[in-house]
Amino acid sequence: MNYQLTHLKTLESESIHVIREVVAEFERPALLFSGGKDSEVLLHLASKACWPQPIPFPVVHVDTGHNFDEVLAFRDRRVAQLGVRLIVASVQESIDRGEIVEDPTPGASRNRLQTHSLLRAIAANRFDAVLGGGRRDEEKARAKERVFSLRDEFGQWDPRAQRPELWNLYNTRHRPGEHFRVFPLSNWTELDVWQYIGHEDLQLPSIYFAHKREVFRRDGMLLAVSAYCGPRAGVPDEEPFVTTVRYRTVGDMTCTAAVESMASTVEEVVAETAVSRISERGATRADDRFSAAAMEDRKREGYF
Amino acid sequence: MELLRIATAGSVDDGKSTLIGRLLYDSKSVFEDDLAAVERASSQRGDDYVDLALLTDGLRAEREQGITIDVAHRYFATPRRKFIVADTPGHVQHTRNMVTGCSTADLVLILVDARNGITEQTRRHASIASLLHLSHMVICVNKMDLVDYDQRRFDEIRAEFEEFASRLEVSDITFIPVSALHGDNVVERSTEMPWYEGASLLHHLEEVHVAGDRDLDDLRLPVQWVVRPRSVEWHDFRGYAGTVAGGILAAGDEVTVLPGGHRTRVEAIESADGPIERAFPPMSVVVRLADDLDIARGDMICGAGTNPTVAKDLAAMVCWMDQAPLRTGARLHLKHTSRWTRAIVDRIDYRLDVNSLGRIDDVAGLDLNDIGRVGLRTSSPLFFDDYRRNRATGSFILVDESSSLTVGAGMIIGPSA
Numbered sequence: 114m115n116y117q118l119t120h121l122k123t124l125e126s127e128s129i130h131v132i133r134e135v136v137a138e139f140e141r142p143a144l145l146f147s148g149g150k151d152s153e154v155l156l157h158l159a160s161k162a163c164w165p166q167p168i169p170f171p172v173v174h175v176d177t178g179h180n181f182d183e184v185l186a187f188r189d190r191r192v193a194q195l196g197v198r199l200i201v202a203s204v205q206e207s208i209d210r211g212e213i214v215e216d217p218t219p220g221a222s223r224n225r226l227q228t229h230s231l232l233r234a235i236a237a238n239r240f241d242a243v244l245g246g247g248r249r250d251e252e253k254a255r256a257k258e259r260v261f262s263l264r265d266e267f268g269q270w271d272p273r274a275q276r277p278e279l280w281n282l283y284n285t286r287h288r289p290g291e292h293f294r295v296f297p298l299s300n301w302t303e304l305d306v307w308q309y310i311g312h313e314d315l316q317l318p319s320i321y322f323a324h325k326r327e328v329f330r331r332d333g334m335l336l337a338v339s340a341y342c343g344p345r346a347g348v349p350d351e352e353p354f355v356t357t358v359r360y361r362t363v364g365d366m367t368c369t370a371a372v373e374s375m376a377s378t379v380e381e382v383v384a385e386t387a388v389s390r391i392s393e394r395g396a397t398r399a400d401d402r403f404s405a406a407a408m409e410d411r412k413r414e415g416y417f
Numbered sequence: 418m419e420l421l422r423i424a425t426a427g428s429v430d431d432g433k434s435t436l437i438g439r440l441l442y443d444s445k446s447v448f449e450d451d452l453a454a455v456e457r458a459s460s461q462r463g464d465d466y467v468d469l470a471l472l473t474d475g476l477r478a479e480r481e482q483g484i485t486i487d488v489a490h491r492y493f494a495t496p497r498r499k500f501i502v503a504d505t506p507g508h509v510q511h512t513r514n515m516v517t518g519c520s521t522a523d524l525v526l527i528l529v530d531a532r533n534g535i536t537e538q539t540r541r542h543a544s545i546a547s548l549l550h551l552s553h554m555v556i557c558v559n560k561m562d563l564v565d566y567d568q569r570r571f572d573e574i575r576a577e578f579e580e581f582a583s584r585l586e587v588s589d590i591t592f593i594p595v596s597a598l599h600g601d602n603v604v605e606r607s608t609e610m611p612w613y614e615g616a617s618l619l620h621h622l623e624e625v626h627v628a629g630d631r632d633l634d635d636l637r638l639p640v641q642w643v644v645r646p647r648s649v650e651w652h653d654f655r656g657y658a659g660t661v662a663g664g665i666l667a668a669g670d671e672v673t674v675l676p677g678g679h680r681t682r683v684e685a686i687e688s689a690d691g692p693i694e695r696a697f698p699p700m701s702v703v704v705r706l707a708d709d710l711d712i713a714r715g716d717m718i719c720g721a722g723t724n725p726t727v728a729k730d731l732a733a734m735v736c737w738m739d740q741a742p743l744r745t746g747a748r749l750h751l752k753h754t755s756r757w758t759r760a761i762v763d764r765i766d767y768r769l770d771v772n773s774l775g776r777i778d779d780v781a782g783l784d785l786n787d788i789g790r791v792g793l794r795t796s797s798p799l800f801f802d803d804y805r806r807n808r809a810t811g812s813f814i815l816v817d818e819s820s821s822l823t824v825g826a827g828m829i830i831g832p833s834a
Contacts, residue, residue: 115628116628116633116665116695116697118419118420119418119419120418120420120498120499122700123419123420124420125701126699126700126701127699127701129701130641130660130699130701133641133659133701134641134755136642137641137755160689161688162658162701163644164644164688164689165646165648165651165687165689166644166645166646166648166651249490249492250492256489256490256491257487257488275487276823277513277514277516277738277823277826278517279516279521279823280520280521280814281521281660281809282753282754282813282814284816284821284822286816286821287821288821300490300492300501302492302494304494305499
């Protein structure tokens with residue numbers, strides 16, 4: 114034996130270590146589960162980390178109300194399979210209570226509104242650690258974030274006052290009212306995630322694989338025609354058409370774009386990802402296109 | 418495919434971000450939209466070239482000031498290896514970032530400006546890497562294009578560094594002449610420097626052998642979490658979850674559990690994927706033992722023969738990371754493997770001059786970014802090894818009792834009298 118782990122096994126082991134630190138050192142952890150591929154990998158790793166115990170903490174879905182049906186069905190199926198408790202933090206309910214005001218523009222994204230509902234759920238349940246599927250390769254501001262990332266009483270992230278993170282010795286100490294966002298997938302890339310999905314034979318919502326869908330083009334991105342979002346009247350370039358697409362990320366339907374693809378299996382997606390020349394967020398997230406610092410700003414406010 | 422972790426260091430003007438940008442770009446790990454954004458930003462600033470440094474500088478303040486503030490992580494892969502790069506800023510006041518970046522790295526890459534040669538900062542970075550016990554160092558002599566790709570200049574720098582390096586504990590030092598701006602010897606061998614017979618930087622990073630750096634002799638398994646499902650299916654299951662920190666573990670092995678010192682046998686090594694025949698670093702496993710012992714988080718499962726040192730008094734090199742200086746008598750939280758304890762600073766023996774590795778005696782304390790030898794007393798015993806023998810069981814962090822900030826990084830030398 115050469116006592117050498119593959120890169121996937123090394124990443125898996127590191128993530129399991131992080132999740133076990135959370136289980137051992139926090140009183141009220143939770144896991145953010147959107148039904149997307151990263152959160153599915155995270156949920157799978159959590160079940161491995163706790164095995165043979167069931168996952169001893171709830172999962173939280175921040176629900177914008179603009180969901181893909183396939184993803185909601187997948188979420189409910191996984192929650193039932195693992196026997197974990199699901200907490201839904203609903204953006205619609207926050208709007209109905211008058212806590213936040215929706216942008217009245219037709220088809221406006223609720224992405225930024227998620228922060229409020231998430232922070233409300235964290236406070237209401239007194240979560241002291243929230244596991245999320247964020248990866249450092251997603252975006253430049255994320256590249257500077259710690260695995261254990263402290264949020265103040267207002268849920269805010271201060272990128273210039275982060276604690277140094279040394280070896281695998283995570284400092285979990287915090288004051289009442291503060292909480293940690295914990296990112297076990299920090300060192301994974303999009304390709305690692307897909308390779309791992311193949312290696313572990315994980316199921317995903319069907320929208321991750323090539324399917325026919327009615328879409329329209331906006332700002333160079335392909336958005337799905339849905340009840341929440343559609344071509345604007347009188348905008349000539351937004352003619353809807355049907356084509357074969359898949360999603361690289363899953364989020365709010367109004368700001369998550371599809372990519373044209375014929376990849377219908379994990380192997381084909383891995384092959385496509387390995388040679389992709391456009392970043393995951395650049396291809397699919399309208400919310401990060403506003404400015405170079407869009408993600409940094411949202412993270413400072415408490416976004417995941 | 419293996420994983421290689423790299424820490425990079427260099428001062429602001431050595432072109433470190435450009436070099437990393439070049440590695441990412443030439444290994445086709447940069448996405449077109451990211452590159453387009455960098456091209457836009459470069460032309461907005463009025464640069465007549467594409468500033469690849471902008472690929473790595475992530476925070477707004479960094480882009481505005483053209484500096485790197487914090488440790489940034491970059492990822493790229495070739496068919497041979499996946500690489501994780503911890504890119505650390507080079508300013509003098511950011512020693513703590515360099516220590517942080519090196520703490521998880523297998524290899525350190527240090528940049529030298531061919532025009533300036535070895536500077537105080539080069540020596541500082543090399544010393545820190547040596548203290549953090551990185552066995553592999555690459556000295557990239559950058560901006561060779563600005564010294565006419567002159568072999569004599571490269572040889573001078575190499576000789577000067579080698580003289581200094583005799584004081585370091587780094588076993589493998591490689592020198593590579595590069596031009597990050599033009600890409601010479603970064604991914605492809607340069608045509609401008611036929612006198613250089615070594616590998617390009619990327620080729621070296623793909624080939625360097627790091628598997629031997631771990632301690633596979635002495636078993637160390639810090640208990641991270643006790644698994645007790647208490648379910649119908651797993652009624653009597655009692656497992657000890659943890660990440661192997663040293664040695665090799667197999668079912669049937671005799672082990673000793675600290676602090677009790679009880680000896681028992683490994684019944685099985687388990688995981689969600691089924692039983693594991695042999696566990697080794699850095700695998701995360703669950704171990705079942707033959708005897709029912711009272712074992713908790715923070716305990717350590719060791720090989721039957723070779724135990725770590727068990728002591729409450731220890732000597733360590735400490736890098737201090739807080740604005741307020743460390744003084745004798747300070748009380749702190751200390752985290753070592755999976756164990757939290759409290760510690761009192763008994764004495765500060767000396768401060769290290771990280772530029773020369775010389776000792777400065779009679780110091781009142783350690784200031785921000787100082788490194789020094791410290792004597793600590795802990796409230797409960799620690800089970801540790803010399804940091805140079807095992808980084809996982811020889812390291813600890815210090816946490817301020819009131820602010821909860823991480824204020825120190827420690828590397829254990831041994832028990833203290």
